[in-house]
Amino acid sequence: MSTETQIEKVRLADAFASFSDHWSPKVAGDINDMQVKLAKFSGQFDWHHHEDEDELFLVVSGTMRMGLRSGDVDVGEGEFIIIPRGVEHRPEGLNGECHVLLLEPNTILNTGNVVTEKTVLKPDRL
Amino acid sequence: MSTETQIEKVRLADAFASFSDHWSPKVAGDINDMQVKLAKFSGQFDWHHHEDEDELFLVVSGTMRMGLRSGDVDVGEGEFIIIPRGVEHRPEGLNGECHVLLLEPNTILNTGNVVTEKTVLKPDRL
Numbered sequence: 150m151s152t153e154t155q156i157e158k159v160r161l162a163d164a165f166a167s168f169s170d171h172w173s174p175k176v177a178g179d180i181n182d183m184q185v186k187l188a189k190f191s192g193q194f195d196w197h198h199h200e201d202e203d204e205l206f207l208v209v210s211g212t213m214r215m216g217l218r219s220g221d222v223d224v225g226e227g228e229f230i231i232i233p234r235g236v237e238h239r240p241e242g243l244n245g246e247c248h249v250l251l252l253e254p255n256t257i258l259n260t261g262n263v264v265t266e267k268t269v270l271k272p273d274r275l
Numbered sequence: 276m277s278t279e280t281q282i283e284k285v286r287l288a289d290a291f292a293s294f295s296d297h298w299s300p301k302v303a304g305d306i307n308d309m310q311v312k313l314a315k316f317s318g319q320f321d322w323h324h325h326e327d328e329d330e331l332f333l334v335v336s337g338t339m340r341m342g343l344r345s346g347d348v349d350v351g352e353g354e355f356i357i358i359p360r361g362v363e364h365r366p367e368g369l370n371g372e373c374h375v376l377l378l379e380p381n382t383i384l385n386t387g388n389v390v391t392e393k394t395v396l397k398p399d400r401l
Contacts, residue, residue: 150387156337156343156345156348156356156358156359156362157348157356158341158348158350158354158355158356159354159356160353161353161355162353163353177291178331178355178357179329179357180309180329180330180331180357180378180379181309181328181329181360181380182308183306183307183309184380185331185355185357185378201306202307203305203306204306205304205311207376209353217282219282222282222283222284224284227287227288227302227335228281228284228285228286228287229284229285229287229311230282230284230285231282231283231304231305231306231311233282234307236282247395250333252306252309252311252378253306254307259280262279
């Protein structure tokens with residue numbers, strides 16, 4: 150058995166209130182080799198793909214437009230979308246900003262196959 | 276590049292409305308070697324642990340009481356808790372039922388180290 154120290158719940162509203170920068174995912178938890186990250190999106194991100202990693206986006210508040218080469222998908226509060234590895238995508242926060250829970254391998258780089266001004270090499274932890 | 280066929284969002288409210296059984300997680304998506312599952316909890320589950328798998332519980336509606344040997348933690352809507360591998364736990368749906376999004380390795384057995392009447396060997400897919 151592992152020790153049970155520090156098993157604490159995370160309240161998403163409080164966690165999102167603890168930071169304000171856009172496009173800078175914060176690590177909120179580890180599940181095996183995956184991480185839960187929280188991020189605020191505003192405006193358009195860069196087109197990119199991840200060679201080996203699938204990625205889940207769960208919208209906690211606001212609306213995210215997921216740009217896909219096959220057509221955009223608008224994802225609202227209480228909805229999620231999974232982008233399989235290899236698929237080009239461009240997230241966008243509509244109407245000011247949206248709050249998104251990301252679930253992805255801990256090896257992932259936020260901008261995938263490209264390095265841009267939005268690349269975050271080492272995400273902060275909440 | 277992968278093909279982009281069948282990238283569809285999932286609306287949690289609709290997905291939860293599509294089934295009614297308790298303690299029977301439904302696979303709602305795959306992210307690398309992890310799965311998103313949706314489940315309805317009512318009453319107490321069985322004490323168990325998972326030898327090698329961490330497990331995330333995000334409460335979408337209602338309240339889940341996570342029984343831990345160190346003391347219960349009540350997890351409400353918009354809150355999540357991660358149970359590390361090896362830690363004994365007993366989920367419970369309070370006040371009728373709660374709706375929970377689970378994130379866990381696709382190798383996991385819902386009852387972990389024990390087999391009970393609640394064991395689901397092969398979860399359905401939504």
